[in-house]
Amino acid sequence: MRRPRIAALAAAVMTACILALAAVPASAPAEAGPGKALVRVAHFSPDASYVDVYMVSLNRRQLFPNVFYKSVSAYWAVAAGPFTYEVRAAGAAPESEPVIQVKGNLAAGKAYTVAAVGRRDRLQGVLLRDDMAPSAPGKAKVRFLDAAYDLPSVDIAVAGGPVLGAEVAFPDPTGYRQLASGRYRVEVRRSGAEAVLVKGTVAVKPGTVTSVALVGGAGEPRELYAFSDAAGSRSAPAGGIRTGAGGTAPSSRASTAPVPLAPAVAMVALAVLIAAVATRRRARA
């Protein structure tokens, strides 16, 4: 009993893979379709200047050679399901041991960032779930990623304003915070202390979703590096849109199909019957 079921399952999985393979155009960024997830990759390791990134999902096996520090790709769509992300030094053989390996599962309709962080001799991968749900009208969403491997845990705050992330430690992200649109002077402080370790400006427009990485170290400047996740409308209208006055709508009200069809069929049948009777009478006559 077990084996056929497994075989059937395997066949189903294979079919699904083949279908997925056939459905994906050569370059497919844009939005996630049914059964698809969006992924992108980011490189925030300051002293691993060039790396090769391997991304294997159910429907694609991709190699991006020579990805460099502070690269953030656009999103692209892959089949939802298991994936493996691997990083090797630029030019290293694909059979060699990866310096980073992340395995995970991509949910359909969701978006993810996989980032390489850390010193070159202690690289690690971070899988982030990117939240593209709309913010409140007129607001923007911002989150931070602590990619500064050599700093203690930090508080990230608007200068003279609210704390956006408290006790954030490498290599963790904060959750998304909603902010009014505008330009913010942001300070990164040693957790619970006044000393400002890094300063930067983050500008956000209403309806946008932004990530900001705290990067640098190993001789690269320490900075807040902002990149866009997504953008939406500044405000969205409520409900449906009234784009029709009915001039081409069928004059009979509402759902037409079955009801008028039955009398029509009956009338045709009656006509045929009458014709048949008439013909027979004529023949007899």
Next chain:
Amino acid sequence: MVLGGCTGAVDNPEHPDPPSATLPLQGTQRPEVGLPHGPEPEVGSPHAPALGGGLAHASGPTAAAGSAAGSFDVPGVPPRAPGFEVGALPDRVAAPGSASVPVRLVIPEIGVATRLVRLGLEPEGGMQVPGNFGDAGWFAGGPVPGQVGPAVIAGHVDSKTGPAVFYRLRELRPGQAVLVERADGARLRFLVEQARSYPKAGFPTAAVFGPVPSAALRLVTCTGDFDRARGSYRDNLVVFARLAGVAR
């Protein structure tokens, strides 16, 4: 009916259309494209252990693949990785230059060629619609076509007496082109991804107006049964498209 400005109470007048198609962020784009191939990374150490776990199906450990250990300091020769698509990281498709308003819409497949008016919100919060049944309108509370985000264009399916500008929208199929011309002369080419109809009572506001990571377009009209008592169609038809190219 058609107002010049964005009338939404929640619109922030200090932040009208953003000044450029790229975001005010530090570069998300690669600083250079097509890296020069640096010096050959040191070859030697025939370092070919077992396959790294996740890539277990890498079509066998062919010795043909590069055996270099690689380098973090210089760009390498892309390794031979049979079965892999090899290429640069995908870049975002977005229209460069100013984010000027869209002025014209052309959909060759269904014979649409119309000017675009500007739409805002009505006092009750619904979206304005074009006052003229021959016009389509762009929702100015959202991104300009070509910017990252969902640009929304609405048009009537019919007037009280006959077909209107989006009467044939229902015929659009995935892969067909939708062209938008902006006031700055940019001509944007979108490709239809899908068309779906939704009851107005359950309109998918987030899917139509919410954040997306790329430059997108939504065309909206009415469909379904006409409710004569309310003088309104029960459903909306939404065509989803993505930016495929920009010409000047």
